Amino acid sequence: MKRMRFRCSITTLCFIVVAALASSISTAHAEKAPLTVTFLNVGQGDSTVITTPSGKTALIDGGPNDKGKSVILPFLKSKGISRLDTMIMTHPDADHISGLVYLLQHARAGGEYLLNIKECLDPGKPHPTSMYQELLKAVKRRPETKYRMVRKGDQLNWGEGVTAEVVSPDHLYEDTNNCSVVVKLTYGKISFLFTGDAAFEAEKDMVKNYGNTLKSTVLKTGHHGSAYSSSEDFLTRIKPEVVILSVGERNKYGLPSKEAMARLSVGGPKIYRTDYQGTITITTDGETYKVITEREAPPIDKRWDHEKAVKEEDKVNLNTASFDELMDIPHVGRDKAEAIIAHRPFLSVDDLRRIRGIGDKTFEHVKPLVTVSSPTRTMAATPGTTPLNKIKKEDIGKKAVTVTGTIKAFKVFREEKGRTLMITDPSGAIDILIWENLYKSIPEREKLVKGTMIKVRGEVESYKNRLQIKPIMPADIQIVKPAPDAAKKE
Numbered sequence: 001m002k003r004m005r006f007r008c009s010i011t012t013l014c015f016i017v018v019a020a021l022a023s024s025i026s027t028a029h030a031e032k033a034p035l036t037v038t039f040l041n042v043g044q045g046d047s048t049v050i051t052t053p054s055g056k057t058a059l060i061d062g063g064p065n066d067k068g069k070s071v072i073l074p075f076l077k078s079k080g081i082s083r084l085d086t087m088i089m090t091h092p093d094a095d096h097i098s099g100l101v102y103l104l105q106h107a108r109a110g111g112e113y114l115l116n117i118k119e120c121l122d123p124g125k126p127h128p129t130s131m132y133q134e135l136l137k138a139v140k141r142r143p144e145t146k147y148r149m150v151r152k153g154d155q156l157n158w159g160e161g162v163t164a165e166v167v168s169p170d171h172l173y174e175d176t177n178n179c180s181v182v183v184k185l186t187y188g189k190i191s192f193l194f195t196g197d198a199a200f201e202a203e204k205d206m207v208k209n210y211g212n213t214l215k216s217t218v219l220k221t222g223h224h225g226s227a228y229s230s231s232e233d234f235l236t237r238i239k240p241e242v243v244i245l246s247v248g249e250r251n252k253y254g255l256p257s258k259e260a261m262a263r264l265s266v267g268g269p270k271i272y273r274t275d276y277q278g279t280i281t282i283t284t285d286g287e288t289y290k291v292i293t294e295r296e297a298p299p300i301d302k303r304w305d306h307e308k309a310v311k312e313e314d315k316v317n318l319n320t321a322s323f324d325e326l327m328d329i330p331h332v333g334r335d336k337a338e339a340i341i342a343h344r345p346f347l348s349v350d351d352l353r354r355i356r357g358i359g360d361k362t363f364e365h366v367k368p369l370v371t372v373s374s375p376t377r378t379m380a381a382t383p384g385t386t387p388l389n390k391i392k393k394e395d396i397g398k399k400a401v402t403v404t405g406t407i408k409a410f411k412v413f414r415e416e417k418g419r420t421l422m423i424t425d426p427s428g429a430i431d432i433l434i435w436e437n438l439y440k441s442i443p444e445r446e447k448l449v450k451g452t453m454i455k456v457r458g459e460v461e462s463y464k465n466r467l468q469i470k471p472i473m474p475a476d477i478q479i480v481k482p483a484p485d486a487a488k489k490e
Contacts, residue, residue, distance in 0.1 A: 084118065167210055318371070
């Protein structure tokens with residue numbers, strides 16, 4: 001009888017050990033369950049699907065146009081996903097929310113596909129577009145979907161093993177892009193930062209609020225690689241190993257910009273782009289990660305945005321080109337072509353900056369494609385000046401003139417950055433207000449004092465109901481005759 005009891009005890013003990021071992025193996029397996037992040041190829045827009053180890057699913061943005069129907073819904077079906085625990089519209093731009101509207105309206109009981117959406121997160125930036133209004137209406141029509149506005153510090157419940165925190169916005173900015181909901185997701189040693197279309201202002205606040213804790217393994221770069229996102233300081237804090245660019249092939253915005261690409265390349269992260277590589281999936285067990293692309297990126301010389309050098313003889317001459325020739329220059333169009341003709345002659349290609357609507361980004365695209373008749377001409381060689389009292393309101397925004405006058409007052413603003421601002425006075429005196437960064441670039445700036453006669457070239461504008469000339473570059477202001485006191489010192 002004792003022997004039987006002993007055998008039973010051994011059997012029981014073995015069962016306990018085996019059960020404990022099986023439980024240990026099961027726990028270890030659960031700890032290694034993967035986190036999957038898929039950056040869908042939705043053209044010129046954003047859409048990201050996240051599946052956490054505990055089975056929670058999140059969708060960040062829905063891409064433009066019909067991508068909810070043609071891309072996102074088929075992907076969810078292929079993965080057997082019938083529930084979104086979180087739907088995030090980072091901000092109300094159409095290239096981020098159009099697909100979400102489709103899912104909210106059609107992927108429901110009785111519709112094309114049963115998709116249970118538990119909550120919809122929104123920064124809450126008021127936006128008058130019909131698309132955004134449709135999204136809000138669609139959310140209200142779904143009783144199971146909770147609508148919530150989020151701010152910096154809010155935690156998202158995406159299951160055990162992961163943390164997800166909203167790191168921006170901390171308030172509603174004037175600019176819609178800066179209002180983007182930015183989320184940092186962490187699983188073990190691997191982390192992701194999803195930035196929507198956040199630009200410099202929001203990035204600056206994130207650096208201020210989080211500092212080096214922004215460091216992330218993977219960065220979904222802001223605003224599709226815009227020149228006004230991914231600032232140096234922001235990237236220095238993140239130190240990404242992988243950069244994801246969600247961008248459309250041959251997009252009309254010319255994104256990603258050269259400036260942003262140069263900053264993103266610092267430190268040597270691996271850069272992936274949906275326009276080249278299609279849908280991009282990253283899986284991780286919290287220790288290591290793997291990047292899988294839909295296709296290989298083409299060789300550099302085969303890429304749509306690869307710039308080929310334009311021969312000098314093939315460049316468009318700004319001073320002699322016809323209206324149609326100017327219209328054919330990428331990023332110019334009808335309005336800018338008309339303005340170029342109105343502002344002739346151009347002394348240099350840099351004079352394009354005078355044209356309303358040609359900012360830094362457009363200028364960088366156009367500059368390699370154009371030339372001028374006589375790039376070595378100086379302002380002194382231009383035709384005669386226009387008397388200040390001959391400038392009329394009809395000239396505002398249409399005419400660039402050269403004027404001569406004597407400085408009556410001169411003030412440097414030390415805080416702001418911007419263009420030179422020079423107000424004209426019909427009496428022949430000139431008041432000058434100038435931003436410090438441009439003032440420092442003007443040759444012989446120490447002579448720009450009361451009594452100095454100067455020649456100024458610029459566009460006619462209005463400031464506080466007074467006509468003004470607005471120079472663009474330091475070379476637009478030239479000294480004709482120093483002030484009497486300055487001449488004595490010399």
